[in-house]
Amino acid sequence: MNKHHNPAMGVSALTWQNGMLALLDQRFLPQHEAWLECRTAQDVADAISSMVVRGAPAIGIAAAYGAVLSAQNAILSRDWKTLIRRDLAILSESRPTAVNLNWAIQQMKACLEKAERETVSTEFLSLADKILDEDIQANLSMAENATGCFEGEENKPFSVMTHCNTGSLATGGYGTALGVIRNAWRKGFIDQVYAGETRPWLQGARLTAWELERDGIPVTLNADGAASWLMANRPIKWVIVGADRITAYGDVANKIGTYSLAVLARHHGVRFMVVAPSSTVDMDLDSGSEIEIEMRSPDELTRFGGQLVAPSGVQAINPVFDITPAGLIDAIVTEKGVIEHPDSAGMAGLFG
Numbered sequence: 617m618n619k620h621h622n623p624a625m626g627v628s629a630l631t632w633q634n635g636m637l638a639l640l641d642q643r644f645l646p647q648h649e650a651w652l653e654c655r656t657a658q659d660v661a662d663a664i665s666s667m668v669v670r671g672a673p674a675i676g677i678a679a680a681y682g683a684v685l686s687a688q689n690a691i692l693s694r695d696w697k698t699l700i701r702r703d704l705a706i707l708s709e710s711r712p713t714a715v716n717l718n719w720a721i722q723q724m725k726a727c728l729e730k731a732e733r734e735t736v737s738t739e740f741l742s743l744a745d746k747i748l749d750e751d752i753q754a755n756l757s758m759a760e761n762a763t764g765c766f767e768g769e770e771n772k773p774f775s776v777m778t779h780c781n782t783g784s785l786a787t788g789g790y791g792t793a794l795g796v797i798r799n800a801w802r803k804g805f806i807d808q809v810y811a812g813e814t815r816p817w818l819q820g821a822r823l824t825a826w827e828l829e830r831d832g833i834p835v836t837l838n839a840d841g842a843a844s845w846l847m848a849n850r851p852i853k854w855v856i857v858g859a860d861r862i863t864a865y866g867d868v869a870n871k872i873g874t875y876s877l878a879v880l881a882r883h884h885g886v887r888f889m890v891v892a893p894s895s896t897v898d899m900d901l902d903s904g905s906e907i908e909i910e911m912r913s914p915d916e917l918t919r920f921g922g923q924l925v926a927p928s929g930v931q932a933i934n935p936v937f938d939i940t941p942a943g944l945i946d947a948i949v950t951e952k953g954v955i956e957h958p959d960s961a962g963m964a965g966l967f968g
Contacts, residue, residue, distance in 0.1 A: 625752065626784025626791065626798075626827055629674045630681070632744070635688060637681045639669045642785060646826040657686040657703035664710040664717075667817065671786020672860040672896055673751050676716030679707045680744035683724040687737040700728055700736070713869055713910045713937045714860040715898045720747055751788035754893040754951035758792060759799035762949045765889065765956075766805040766854075773807035774853040776800070777843065780814045780871035781823035782858035782891070792858040793891040794827065796949065801833050809835045810846055814871060816916045816934065840873055847884035855881045859892035859948075864967075866942030866958030867904030868892075872935055878944035887946040894950050897967050902960075904939030912936050 631638045637654040643666075644650050652668050654660045660682030663669055669678045686703035690696040708721045723743060731739050766772075776797060780786075783794035791798065800806045809828055814820035821837055828835035838846060846852060855877050861869040868874070868890050881888045901907060914932035918924060926932065948955045955962040 625789030627830065628789065629669060629671070629785045629787070630678055632681055632684075632741075637678065637685060639663050639678065640785070641668050642670060642823060643667055645785075645822050654682065655685060656689060657682045657707055660685065661706045661710040664707075670817075670819070671781060672714035672716040672858070673787040673792065673893060674785070675711060675714055676720035676895065677744070677748050677751060677788055679710070679717050680720045680724060680740075680747045682707050683721070684737065684740040684744050687740045691733050691737060696733055696736075697728065701725075704728075711910060712908045714896075716860075716893075716895050719895045723747065748788045751893060751895075752790060754895075755787055755790040755792060755795040757951035758891055758893070758949050759790065759795045761951070761954050762796040762800070762889065762891065762947075763803065763805075765887075765947050765949070765954065766800055769805070769853055771851065771853075772805055774805070775808040775810060775851050776806050776854045776856050777810040777812065777846065777852050777877070777886075778824060778855070779812045779820060779857050779874055779877055781819040781827070783824060783827040785823050785827060786858065791827075792893065793856045793889070794824065796856055796889070796891050797828075798831060798833065807834060808850075809833060810838050810850070810852065811835055812838055812840045812843060812873065812877070814873065815840055819871070840876075843877055844880045844884070847880055847886050852884075852886050854887045854889055856889045856891060859890050859896050860937060861901070861907055862890070862892060862897045862948065862963075863901040863903055863907070864899045864963050865903050865960045866945060866948060866955065866963050867907075868940045868942075868945065868948070869904060869907045869909070869937045870940065872938050875938040875940045875944075878940045882944055888940075888944060889947045889949060890940070890945055891949045894952055894967065897950070897963070899963070899967055904941065907937075907939060909935050909937050909939075 690699035783791035
């Protein structure tokens with residue numbers, strides 16, 4: 617493992633060693649742990665688009681190391697900057713919704729403009745390491761910042777619900793929403809986590825349940841459609857989720873099904889928290905309607921484990937993100953602070 621690996625941070629999603637990026641192939645978890653070696657920027661872009669690595673922060677970090685691979689491979693060419701720019705464009709297009717990806721690529725582009733051939737690889741690697749380290753520190757800060765939201769709750773400990781995977785597998789380490797949950801469990805605020813399965817890729821079933829069990833945190837898996845029953849029949853006080861993009865108004869793009877949970881939470885008097893680093897905030901977008909929603913292959917719905925489970929040839933629609941309006945969110949937690957009942961004024965006050 618790399619120098620950043622720490623058991624307290626959870627299992628690492630990626631590691632840089634010997635001039636190569638290795639990604640824990642999340643398509644095969646939890647049955648077995650397989651690592652995919654990436655030696656070119658194209659390798660990394662393919663891994664991102666095929667869901668080997670997923671989660672907005674982890675995608676950004678992987679893309680940063682993909683840029684390092686590009687620099688290593690391009691410096692022998694006379695047109696090395698042109699080749700690196702081409703690779704950065706390929707990485708940028710590997711998934712469209714998460715803003716962290718382009719945030720990382722923009723940092724690499726700025727570094728490239730000032731770099732010399734002899735030092736570009738070293739400078740890129742230092743920057744990628746910095747992006748990774750800052751993500752881990754941001755996750756730890758967010759976990760502490762969220763504490764204030766729980767201190768006023770009566771009847772502690774209480775249950776929480778989460779969606780998709782927002783743990784160390786989706787980040788540099790520790791996690792965003794799952795980092796908050798880890799910290800809240802350690803401090804005695806919560807005693808049970810309900811993890812939605814998160815169709816069609818089952819990130820909740822395969823990844824979140826696996827991470828929480830490894831940490832010894834009580835987790836119960838539920839079908840996505842059971843969320844309303846659970847809110848009505850279990851002592852759930854908070855839904856805690858991550859984000860792939862947050863707008864200047866506070867609208868949030870996250871894994872498909874998040875919007876439904878926010879509507880259900882409001883009806884049942886359950887509070888709703890979004891946890892994401894500032895790199896996920898896109899102040900250039902006013903509202904969620906401006907966010908491009910990634911549409912993936914219908915095969916992800918019509919097949920399960922390669923087996924056809926729907927009528928052959930049936931049409932299927934597969935948006936993999938939805939938009940939760942700011943008005944349904946009780947708190948957005950970032951490393952810079954907490955915005956309660958987010959709106960444009962609150963977002964501008966924290967992010968300018």
